[in-house]
């Protein structure tokens with residue numbers, strides 16, 4: 001780490017590439033030195049490649065099978081992010097057994113949004129400092145930074161284990177957090193293999209290995225990513241405020257629909273501990289319905305409700 005202190009020469013280019021490549025696979029490796037608030041282009045190259053790979057839809061073509069695979073993987077991973085990365089790991093809004101906790105941590109990691117400890121540590125930080133100068137993804141620092149610029153910087157790379165001591169005590173979660181990229185790599189390889197097999201076994205489906213990879217992994221993941229992070233960017237800008245919270249959070253029905261309930265973000269900042277973010281009966285919260293279904297099956301329990309006294313609108317003083 002001392003090679004590139006201000007007194008010494010910067011690392012040669014080949015060593016910087018090697019270090020960045022190591023970080024693609026092992027987030028526990030030593031970070032590349034440099035300005036903590038600048039985008040680390042070498043490290044984020046796979047994230048950019050993920051977007052460029054979507055252009056391959058023009059080459060692999062379309063099939064309804066590939067399309068519905070993309071939709072199903074969007075839905076399953078969105079639920080893992082909203083229900084588990086957010087409401088369970090970040091906010092402890094319900095209880096789950098260790099195997100269920102791990103299964104949904106793995107499914108969440110398939111979203112290419114890093115591991116559950118990294119995600120929860122940054123999210124808890126957001127709630128502690130929402131829309132203050134310390135909030136790393138407040139839109140008060142600009143839309144691009146709130147949407148994605150923040151985690152492309154060196155500052156946001158490491159997992160703050162002190163913020164997630166309750167989660168870090170599980171070795172399987174720490175391991176997943178460190179090597180989270182293995183999960184999406186396996187998903188992508190599995191989709192390619194499935195598509196290649198279906199092409200020969202069921203040619204009527206009109207799919208192929210490259211097509212299922214591009215739609216099921218690249219397109220689905222990029223859409224999932226951008227919809228998820230609208231909660232950091234748009235849901236602190238567009239929508240209504242039922243509660244006069246100290247931050248800029250909003251309730252936005254369109255975002256709530258796309259993110260399975262997370263768009264009721266002003267409700268959420270008002271009372272983050274609840275398993276439910278749609279407080280009113282008409283505020284559709286698909287994640288909460290999914291969690292209720294899981295509770296009925298005995299997979300999760302103790303879903304925390306919204307205390308009745310906290311449900312009443314508390315408007316901003318005029």
Ligand SMILES: [Zn+2]
Nearest residue numbers: 130231249265
């Ligand atoms: Zn927020």
Ligand SMILES: [Zn+2]
Nearest residue numbers: 123127268272
């Ligand atoms: Zn939250």
